[in-house]
Amino acid sequence: MKICVHNIKCDIDNTGDRVIDLAAKKAGISKDSVLTWRLLKKSIDARDKTDIKFVYSALLEIPRGIRFKNHKDVKVYLEPTVSELQIGNVKLQDRPVIIGSGPCGLFASLLLARYGFCPILIEKGGSIEERTAKVKHYWDTDELDENCNVQFGEGGAGTFSDGKLTTGITDPWCDFVLKQFVQYGAPEEIMIDAKPHIGTDRLRETVVNIRNDIIRMGGTVLFNTQMQDVSFHNGSVQKITTNDAVIPCEVLVLALGHSARETFQMLLSKGVPMIQKPMSVGVRVEHHQSMINEARYGSFASKLPPADYKLSSKVNGRGVYSFCMCPGGVVVGAASEKNTIVTNGMSYYARDLKNANAALVVSVGPADYPSEHPLAGVEYQRMLEQAAFIAGSGKAPAQRIKDFFEGKPTCRFGSVIPSYTQGVTPGSMEDCLPEYI
Template sequence: MKVNISNIIVSINKNQEKEIYKELEKNGISRENIENLKYLKKSIDSRKKNDIKFIYTLEINLKKNINLEKYSKLSLAKEDIYEKRMPLYPKREVAVVGTGPAGLFSALRLAEFGYIPIVFERGEEVDKRNVTTDNFIKSNILNPNSNIQFGEGGAGTYSDGKLNTRIKSEYIEKVFKEFIECGAQEEIFWNYKPHIGTDVLRVVVKNLREKIKSLGGKFYFNSLVEDIEVKNNEIKALKILEVDSQKRYTYDIDKVIFAIGHSSRDTYKTLYSKGVAMENKPFAIGVRIEHLRKDIDKMQYGEAVSNPLLEAATYNMAFNNKKETRGTFSFCMCPGGEIVNASSELGASLVNGMSYSTRSGKFSNSAIVVGISEKDYGDQIFSGMYLQEKLEKKNYEIVGTYGAIYQNVIDFMKHKKTTFEIESSYKMKLFSYNINNFFPDYITRNLQSAFENWSKNNLFISEKVNLIAPETRTSAPVKILRDLKGESISIKGLFPIGEGAGYAGGIMSAAVDGIKIVDLAFSKKIF
């Protein structure tokens, strides 16, 4: 018999294992009746700083059945509904464009069904990509096809590797299991805010690629899809540029999954020019805020901050401007992480955040961004994307290279330029600038209101806190429209998926979308 038990609450000051078994005994589960035990979830309640607690949900295999009706915390465990299916169709090729989580998991699912995924990636495989990215930091020489945005693993490879998601899907457990099988930490399965870390994620991505290849998949790196061939509103071929050799060729294919990520502006324009239906979508723009990690830990944990069971602290901040019906919020919070240059276009510069698996850096950072939509940037297609480009180019021109502008948060609130150098995790050039004069007024005004609202917390807003900008690529600025089968509404055989298509926001939801669309197409016998 397999059961779940939820809401086991244990103080961080007590022996966790001992208290968990006490709670199990209270709910009719003796230690002797346990065949094996697995954590499903571990969260933290830090609302009372003097009494911080962990909250557990467990899955337990029992040797003997028990009466669940007697115990409110117990329920019968659900069986894993995801199962690999044997190939039902003859092997045939389906192309996948992009190797972010959506692309990789769609390729994996195709291979599990017996198809041959032909995967094209404009950037390099992950080890070479890492060398190229490190060289960019040292030399300011950008490779526009292989960088923090492009290359094996997608933009998420240079993030925190966060796996928390708000979506509900039967595929989430499948994604976790694949990550763990490919080298991720087992704790991602049950941690309340699971993350892999940039360092471990690089290994996971490589192993996932090798698994797909072992099932028959083929990978072509440094291979940019420059154009598509369309006939009678059906995709017929991909036009490929080999980035290194500059050779061009045509790859005939009539089923293509596009998992291009949110920064493939050239590909957006190409697809739109060939009749692929798109629309603008809301997104967010703002800054990175950087604190000393110890201050954020103290803010969240109080006097318990030194407890060794506590990880580097995370936070969520939000402010709703009721007059403008507009939100300002934290995004992609990176505890113990660093701020990085996330440029992918020549002469344009922006920032992002990332953490390694240990989250042990001196600083913690997060994006603080303002939600924007067509009412701000206009209703012409790509208007939001052009605003992103404008700000990134403006930043490059101000700094004079691939760097970032900065300002102390108190100076920002006082509308004055910071006159001193700051200590930061950011490794490239920093240039002091009054950020109030950088963004459109509707962004600056809402950042000001949010910081004023949060200023009651003197650990979050203080002279020790700095802003680094701009953060422009929080999500895709457009949505590539698809029907209920996952297919483009205007071009048959083209399947837009993941964050770049506007159907996901982060590693988990993108991976799930990749699996879901393949399953959907398979069930409808489209492939």
Template sequence: MIEVPNISVPLRDLERAGDEMAAVRKAAQKRLHVAPDAIASLEIRRRSIDARRGRPITVVYTVRCFMRGGTNSERALLSSIGRRGRGPKVEVVEPDGNPVPLVSGAPLSDGERPVVVGAGCAGLFCAWALARQGLCPVLVERGDDAARRTALIDRFDRTGELDCESNIQFGLGGAGTFSDGKLTTGTRSPYHRAILEALVAGGASPRILFEAKPHVGSDVLPRVVTHIAREVERLGGEVRHRCRLTGLRVEGSGLGRRVTGVELAWREGRPAPSPDAPVGAPGPERAETLAASCVVLACGHSARDVFELLRDLDVAMERKTFSMGARIEHLQADVDRCQYGPAAGSPLLGAAPYKLVSHVRGAAPAYSFCMCPGGYVVAAASEAHGVVTNGMSLAARDGANANSGILVNVNPGDLPGDDVLAGVALQRRCEQTAYAAGGGAFRAPAQLVGDFLAGTPSSGPGHVAPTYPRGVTWGSLDGLLPETVLGAMRAGIPAMAGKLRCFADPEAVLTGVETRSSSPVRVVRDKGYESVSVAGLFPVGEGAGYAGGIMSAAADGVGCAMAVAGRIRNA
């Protein structure tokens, strides 16, 4: 097949055609200078929107063309383009192979099964990749399956009754399940395509295979992660919900330390209680120890008790840069107009995203993060008496507001003392202060952007209605975050408005605090994904400090699975 990049189709041509694929096919034929019937079939490999100011909006495609006549026709076409001396940059490519092999027949090992702790993006895809290779992993997750977890989150939003073990942070799919499912990443990995195909097999839109800024939607993700978990089980793995890591068995001393097992507390075969049953209604936990010489630690950035466990075991960790700030909400219609001008509202464009960063002399950089077009601010707490915000969108992205984190980095040198978990302590302190400022019951403190910039408390909303589900308490964000963070936000918002005019809208809403965008620690590992201080322990994903989103975390988990499989094969 022939791959052709950078086929630009004006938006107006797509709208006139009424059939996107037909319009792209016509553009590809024109680009290749071939007859209408020369292309047997066409596959879109990438789709992006070019909405740079001063130009008509175009949609840019990379396509793969299967030429009628097969390989001989492709070679002839390439030869013809070469003779012309000028023409499209094209190349012959082979069909994609899956870099995560599916092993048929008996498992590769009849011995100990690898244990994966945490069923977020990294852990779930690590278990999936291990299962595909016949290694029958045991995947343990402290939270619930997707259906029960969704019911508990809905109840928390209604009543403020928080289950500290099953919430937006904990449960099948991890925090990413309820943050829109954005799949953009700045990393490269040979596993990205296989991960996307697994998501599509679970029910995600096939468009994620080619959209430049793909997303799944938090209304679709629960069934997608459920499908992947069932695939792990179908391939011989085991998935345990409400199963919490309480300890690691470690033998040896010094450089010879190695993991030999995990200590768990879980509720085997517990019935699924009504979502309206009191928190903690399930039966008592029971303790169990599983022998394991390969333990993948994919606990996520909110599993603070796991960080404490690792610190107490002298597992090598280090402070790392993390971010703090608040959620900012605008009317999505305003963002659309700023980004797309007269074309705003076109169904071919959808709700407009943005990605902004500010560099103001005398202030730390501020940047937008996890931008959710047509989305909602969510209550993402996992601890009592602490307010945490995040954002999500449904698949349709049709909410009235756009929201994004506006964040500022906190560097290791900004933290006091020498405790490796000083960043966790700062996060918790800000969350508890926000809880008090909100007045309890997980209400969140909120302030209008204009008042925030002026240093004046707010008394109520303007034309942007906040979407945080537990309700907001109007006032000031001052005192809720470090002064360096607040100062950078105040400098950054007007600077960002230079790129997106509506960003400094005085009636846009800031809701605080956002503290869980990244992990404040890194569990130190080597190039083979293994802890430098405990053999057989494999820290992966965002919580371990090696990823920054769904795709990078999932790819980190798959890469780790391949390393573990190699270890077991060669044992």
């Protein structure tokens, strides 16, 4: 029989032995009666900076019939199960086609390949190897490839990011996804960390391994191939046209992500229904990582991994929150169109750079967009991205937070030197962001 023991609090210097001692004690059983055990989750409780603890959940296998304590933190363990995938019984004429090799398209292709459907995965950007070189070239020279950049290419929009594997939802498929990552080379610790993170470096290796397995199982992966048209017959998909070929298909998965502006436009022109949606926009804020460590962990800072934070508030009816905080990371150029500025946070597995950064964003919605056109939100994004380019004279506009609060433009920076890959222009956020942001 397996039981779960939650909320096991240990001093941060304690080892695994202490965890099993405390788990057995909490469950009211003798440690000697535990047949096997492993950690299920690990997090840090830093609410009291004078007494920071690791908090564990552990899975204990004990002989059937052993009585354990009736306690809110001790439960019989139920293996998380994902619902069986329903396989159709009509033979497909053509191989399924998946557009986009971000997490959505990659996992769709992986599962289809495992079930023997030999999918065709189409990606307008390059492979990780080619893409990494193109992104570096962009960061070094400002020369952008509009089809292969931080947003487009193998691995999708999160590839040059922090590699955070967290989500706000609770679903047995989350565990499934993490297991696949481990199978394809991610460190095993992601299975127990409350905030799993693999960094852009480990993420790229994992994505390449997934791609190679899709190919090994009979799938085809086409890079530098953009779906440019889709044809329907009697309300069903009949074929797609890429820059290279016409591909017949009756099952088409659109895993396009948030930034496929040209493709949204093409689909709209074909009569695919679309509605406006709200989003959040804002800035990246940077601080010294040491300051965040000190603020979160006090005197324990040197013994713990780089700290993160999460803030949220509501101002004038709008959500304002931090997002994608990157401890020990760097702010990178992430534009997908020329003459625009888009920033993103990125970190490596080690998270050991001097600055921490986070997105600080404000919710916006259809009422803020320039028209009622379904793609007016895209137009709104583009206006902000172009305004930032102009305000920074081609570099990212940046302002000290102190100056922002005092309502004056920044002339020179203080001790925090912006890490942005292509350089910043000191100035005022007022020059590119609407007052409400």
